[in-house]
Amino acid sequence: MFGIETLGGSVGAVVLIGIVLLEAIVLYVGYGALERFLGPRIARLLRGE
Amino acid sequence: MELFGIAVGLLGMFVGFGVLIGLLFGFFGMGGSFLVTPALLVMGYPTDVAVASGLAFVFGTSVIATLKHRDLGQVDYKLGVLMIAGTTAGIEVGRIGLHLMQDLGVANTFVSVTYVALLGGIGAFITRNALTDGSSGLSHDAEAEEPEKEELPEIAQTIQSYEIPPMISLRGGVTVSLWMILLVAFATGLLSGLLGVGGGFIRMPALFYLVGVPVPVAVGTDLFEIVFSGGIGSFLYAMDGAVDLTIVAPLLAGSAFGARLGAAATSIVDEEEIKVYFGVMLLLGAIAVAVREIGGAVEMPILDTVSLIIILGAATLVSGAVVVSSIRELRREEQAAPQPAD
Numbered sequence: 001m002f003g004i005e006t007l008g009g010s011v012g013a014v015v016l017i018g019i020v021l022l023e024a025i026v027l028y029v030g031y032g033a034l035e036r037f038l039g040p041r042i043a044r045l046l047r048g049e
Numbered sequence: 050m051e052l053f054g055i056a057v058g059l060l061g062m063f064v065g066f067g068v069l070i071g072l073l074f075g076f077f078g079m080g081g082s083f084l085v086t087p088a089l090l091v092m093g094y095p096t097d098v099a100v101a102s103g104l105a106f107v108f109g110t111s112v113i114a115t116l117k118h119r120d121l122g123q124v125d126y127k128l129g130v131l132m133i134a135g136t137t138a139g140i141e142v143g144r145i146g147l148h149l150m151q152d153l154g155v156a157n158t159f160v161s162v163t164y165v166a167l168l169g170g171i172g173a174f175i176t177r178n179a180l181t182d183g184s185s186g187l188s189h190d191a192e193a194e195e196p197e198k199e200e201l202p203e204i205a206q207t208i209q210s211y212e213i214p215p216m217i218s219l220r221g222g223v224t225v226s227l228w229m230i231l232l233v234a235f236a237t238g239l240l241s242g243l244l245g246v247g248g249g250f251i252r253m254p255a256l257f258y259l260v261g262v263p264v265p266v267a268v269g270t271d272l273f274e275i276v277f278s279g280g281i282g283s284f285l286y287a288m289d290g291a292v293d294l295t296i297v298a299p300l301l302a303g304s305a306f307g308a309r310l311g312a313a314a315t316s317i318v319d320e321e322e323i324k325v326y327f328g329v330m331l332l333l334g335a336i337a338v339a340v341r342e343i344g345g346a347v348e349m350p351i352l353d354t355v356s357l358i359i360i361l362g363a364a365t366l367v368s369g370a371v372v373v374s375s376i377r378e379l380r381r382e383e384q385a386a387p388q389p390a391d
Binding site: 008009010012013014016017019020021023024025027028031032035043046047 | 105108109110112113116117280283284285287288290292294297298301302305306309375379382
C-alpha cells in the first residue's frame with residue numbers, strides 16, 4: 001500500500017508507524033471538527049428535543 | 050471492486066469492526082488486541098500479520114483515545130511515566146520467566162491456564178463488586194473524580210497507608226508512595242510479559258483497585274501507557290514487514306469514531322449496570338480463550354470460530370450497553386433540567 005513495501009528494515013518501519021500516527025492525528029482532528037459541528041445537534045436529537 | 054488495494058466489502062467490515070473496538074477502548078482503556086488479533090487469525094491472515102497489524106492498530110487507537118482523555122483532563126502523565134518504567138522492567142522479567150518455562154516445556158499450559166484464570170478472576174471480582182457493593186466498583190461518575198478516602202477500595206487504602214517516601218500526588222487527590230506505584234506497575238508488567246498480552250485488562254483495574262486513582266484517570270493513564278508499548282511493539286514487527294496497512298488503516302478510521310464516543314461516554318454514563326457488563330465481558334473472554342485452547346489441544350479448528358463468536362458477541366453486547374446507557378442518561382438529564390416558564 002502506497003509503495004511502502006519497497007522500503008525495508010527500520011526505514012520502512014519508521015515510515016509505516018509514522019503513517020499510522022499521522023492517520024490517527026488527522027482522524028482525531030477531523031472527527032473533532034465534526035463533533036463540534038454536529039455534536040450539539042446529535043445530542044439534542046438523542047435527548048428527544 | 051477494490052479501494053486502496055482492498056475489497057470494498059472487507060473495507061466496510063473493517064471500519065464497522067473498528068467502531069466497535071474503538072468504543073470499548075475509549076470507554077474501558079482495554080480490548081484492542083484482545084479482539085483484533087483473534088478475528089484476523091480466524092479470517093485466515095498469517096499469525097505474524099495478525100499480531101503485528103493488531104498491535105499497530107492498538108497503537109493508533111490509543112493515540113486517539115489518549116488525546117480525547119487528555120482533553121477531558123483524565124491523563125496523569127507522572128503516573129503514566131512511572132507505570133511505563135515499572136511495567137517495562139516487569140515485562141522483561143516475565144519474558145525471561147516465559148523462556149525458562151518454554152525450556153521446561155510447561156509454557157503453553159501455564160500461559161493458557163493463567164490467562165483464563167486471570168480474565169475470569171478479574172471479571173468475577175468486578176461483577177461481584179458491582180452487584181454487591183456499588184461504592185467500591187468501577188465508576189465513571191463526575192463526583193468520583195475526587196473520591197473520599199472511605200470510598201476507595203480497601204486494598205487501595207492499604208497500599209496508600211504505606212507512607213514510604215518519596216510520596217507522589219496524583220490526579221483525583223490521591224497520594225501514594227513511589228515504591229508502591231512501581232511495585233504495582235512491575236506486577237502488571239510481569240503478568241503481561243508472562244502471558245504475552247498488552248495488559249490493559251490487568252492494568253486499568255490495577256490502577257483503580259490497587260493505586261486508587263479514579264476510573265477516568267485509570268483509563269486515560271492506561272491508554273497513555275499503551276501509546277508507548279503499542280508504538281514500540283508495532284515498530285519491532287514492522288521491521289520484519291508484518292504490519293499490513295490495508296488492515297490497520299480502515300480499522301483505525303472506524304475506531305477513531307468509536308473511541309470518541311467511548312471516551313465521551315465516560316463523562317456522562319452513570320454505569321452501575323455497565324460494570325456488570327464489563328465483568329461479564331471479561332468472563333466471556335475467559336470462556337472464549339478456554340474454548341480456543343481446548344480447540345488447539347484436541348485439534349478442532351471449528352472451536353476457534355466459536356471462540357471468536359463469543360468474543361464478538363460479548364463486545365457487541367457491552368458496546369451496545371454503553372451506547373444505550375449514554376442515550377438514557379442524556380434523556381434523564383433533559384427530563385431533570387428545569388423547564389422554562391411559558
